[in-house]
Amino acid sequence: MNIEKVNSMDFGEFVDVFGNVIERCPLIAAAVWSQRPFSDLEDLEKHFFAFIDALPQSGQEGILRCHPDLAGREQQRGTLSAESQREQSGAGLTSLGADERQQLAKLNAQYRARFGFPFVLAARLSDRAAVPGELERRLHSQPAQELRTALGEVKKIGHLRLADLLDADSSRL
Numbered sequence: 001m002n003i004e005k006v007n008s009m010d011f012g013e014f015v016d017v018f019g020n021v022i023e024r025c026p027l028i029a030a031a032v033w034s035q036r037p038f039s040d041l042e043d044l045e046k047h048f049f050a051f052i053d054a055l056p057q058s059g060q061e062g063i064l065r066c067h068p069d070l071a072g073r074e075q076q077r078g079t080l081s082a083e084s085q086r087e088q089s090g091a092g093l094t095s096l097g098a099d100e101r102q103q104l105a106k107l108n109a110q111y112r113a114r115f116g117f118p119f120v121l122a123a124r125l126s127d128r129a130a131v132p133g134e135l136e137r138r139l140h141s142q143p144a145q146e147l148r149t150a151l152g153e154v155k156k157i158g159h160l161r162l163a164d165l166l167d168a169d170s171s172r173l
């Protein structure tokens with residue numbers, strides 16, 4: 001899909017296609033549509049990220065809370081979004097043994113208790129072996145720093161999803 005195609009989309013089509021670039025936050029795509037035309041993919045991505053950066057802290061935390069836990073209940077129930085399912089399964093998080101799943105559930109709960117939002121990590125840039133260590137490491141962050149780190153992960157996830165949709169080389173976008 002090229003940028004001319006993106007710029008020609010009506011509101012409904014744009015939100016259908018880009019509504020989950022930021023997990024379960026179609027409102028962001030809805031707001032970005034108003035800012036067309038986009039000069040290129042990078043410009044499109046910039047608008048998604050600028051929206052996130054401009055939110056008050058409560059809105060930024062709201063975005064994080066829209067993310068399902070890694071290897072959590074939604075995955076077990078089969079209610080993940082298609083994108084999240086693909087990402088978690090690619091990282092091996094859908095085939096954990098009971099012990100690994102329990103360990104992760106415990107760490108996820110500790111993280112949520114400390115920060116008030118779920119642990120978010122771009123699963124496609126990680127794997128099942130690395131996730132628990134990363135979670136433990138971030139559990140010791142200061143809250144303000146951790147909010148920035150988590151939003152950085154949301155942007156990495158969005159970057160890869162956008163690149164997929166536009167069929168671009170994600171390292172170039």
Ligand SMILES: NC(=O)N[C@H]1NC(=O)NC1=O
Pocket residue numbers: 023067068069070083084087088118119120121122123124157
């Ligand atoms: N909790 C969390 O990080 N969830 C996400 N990460 C990712 O790569 N896809 C998700 O849904």
